[in-house]
Amino acid sequence: MRPLSYYRSLDQLWLGTSTIQDKWKSFIPNSHQPTNTYLSILGSLLPDQAVVSAISQLEHNTVLVQGQQVLAFTGSEPRPSQDSPFSDKRKVEYAGKASWIQHPEDLLIHQAEVLQQEIQPAPFDVEKYQSLGNIILSPSNCFIHPSAQLKGCMLDASSGPIYVGEDVNLQMGTIIQGPVAFLKGSTTNLGAKIRPNTTIGPGCKVGGEINHSIFFPFSNKAHEGYIGSSVIGAHSNMGALTSNSNLKNDLKPVAIFDYSLSKPRNTGIMALGLIMGDFVTTGIHSKFNTGSVIGCHCNISSQGFLPKFIPSFTWGEYPKVQTYQMEKAKQVASQWINLKHQAIPENLAQVMEEIWKEEASFRT
Structure with a gap:
């Protein structure tokens, strides 16, 4: 996402009438996770009811993926291990069609x-x-x-x-x-x-x-x-x-x-x-x-x-x-x-x- 990602994280990219982060505020899932579980979501993932529902149903130590792309994960730490990311997590393939910003021109698409x-x-x-x-x-x-x-x-x-x-x-x-x-x-x-x-x-x-x-x-x-x-x-x-x-x-x-x-x-x-x-x-x-x-x-x-x-x-x-x-x-x-x-x-x-x-x- 360079050069747009130098001064902002992916969730601070502008699209439509707001940043991606602002779009998520009306979609924040009512997670059933225990208080010691972190939920992390791909910053450039665009929210909709289907993907929010799938994320809200993730169990502890689970990663939601679409193909090779990680969409979200839960665990005891806010970030995965750099040595072996997600190796201790169960993978769940997202069945719907997720949309995320991978390249700058995707914003225009x-x-x-x-x-x-x-x-x-x-x-x-x-x-x-x-x-x-x-x-x-x-x-x-x-x-x-x-x-x-x-x-x-x-x-x-x-x-x-x-x-x-x-x-x-x-x-x-x-x-x-x-x-x-x-x-x-x-x-x-x-x-x-x-x-x-x-x-x-x-x-x-x-x-x-x-x-x-x-x-x-x-x-x-x-x-x-x-x-x-x-x-x-x-x-x-x-x-x-x-x-x-x-x-x-x-x-x-x-x-x-x-x-x-x-x-x-x-x-x-x-x-x-x-x-x-x-x-x-x-x-x-x-x-x-x-x-x-x-x-x-x-x-x-x-x-x-x-x-x-x-x-x-x-x-x-x-x-x-x-x-x-x-x-x-x-x-x-x-x-x-x-x-x-x-x-x-x-x-x-x-x-x-x-x-x-x-x-x-x-x-x-």
């Missing part, structure tokens, strides 16, 4: 279905918003929080629900085609075009055209340009006219760089744009090719297409780039966090050091 499931429309004062110049198609398929601000916008929920969360500000000329979720405190610029299957995370500011993408919290793409079939990490900022391709001219499946393989991996899917880590800034007119992967803590730009893989701590205008110096990168990351009025994590420097070491071979 599940996005449409999850948005449809999670957005719960609710009645609101339609005439109030119409008086402000808004056009809302299929308002019965929308949720608009009372604190949200909309003026001169067009919301089309006829083909999918639209969620406009707390303190969201949609500026004049914003056009939205559902299913789409704007989460707490997110905003649009004038004339933003938000197409289906998109999540704009908390505190994000977006503009231009965005299609079938997920923006993690506190990232900006405020100006014109196209971002499609992409996952954008937290605290990143795209300069004006930053765009990506998400479809190859020959319509062949897209390959992307895989950190675990240290080489490209064929995803088997046709539409895939950009996987971007946290704390990335791009210069104006930056162009990303189909299936690009960008690490964390990068400050990059180019007159032409950028490389399809850019390791973390890359600085400069391609092809003349250099290593982003650690102290400067820390300073810039802290400034972006402060800009969004967030607390700087105590482990920021530690995680940056770990990323630096892990990607040393990629930078050379």
Whole structure:
């Protein structure tokens, strides 16, 4: 799951209207396990009634699997032995079809279905918003929080629900085609075009055209340009006219760089744009090719297409780039966090050091 898993555990990945961890809060099983038994669940496992029921029925020292993938286990310790994990546990094969996030693009594969499931429309004062110049198609398929601000916008929920969360500000000329979720405190610029299957995370500011993408919290793409079939990490900022391709001219499946393989991996899917880590800034007119992967803590730009893989701590205008110096990168990351009025994590420097070491071979 690199580079998305550097600054978050798997259950903190964003999908639909929330993190995976938040999705589990409404599915937490009423376990019959004794108090001295630990229950551990795969962080990227997506909850549903069937898998929750199977997990809640696990006996002591049992592991639930689907094929080679461990879904959950119980035992006297919260983690299995590193020497022989699960060797002392009875294995139970899960008979249903479990869904979990194994690769970054899996978030996009599940996005449409999850948005449809999670957005719960609710009645609101339609005439109030119409008086402000808004056009809302299929308002019965929308949720608009009372604190949200909309003026001169067009919301089309006829083909999918639209969620406009707390303190969201949609500026004049914003056009939205559902299913789409704007989460707490997110905003649009004038004339933003938000197409289906998109999540704009908390505190994000977006503009231009965005299609079938997920923006993690506190990232900006405020100006014109196209971002499609992409996952954008937290605290990143795209300069004006930053765009990506998400479809190859020959319509062949897209390959992307895989950190675990240290080489490209064929995803088997046709539409895939950009996987971007946290704390990335791009210069104006930056162009990303189909299936690009960008690490964390990068400050990059180019007159032409950028490389399809850019390791973390890359600085400069391609092809003349250099290593982003650690102290400067820390300073810039802290400034972006402060800009969004967030607390700087105590482990920021530690995680940056770990990323630096892990990607040393990629930078050379």
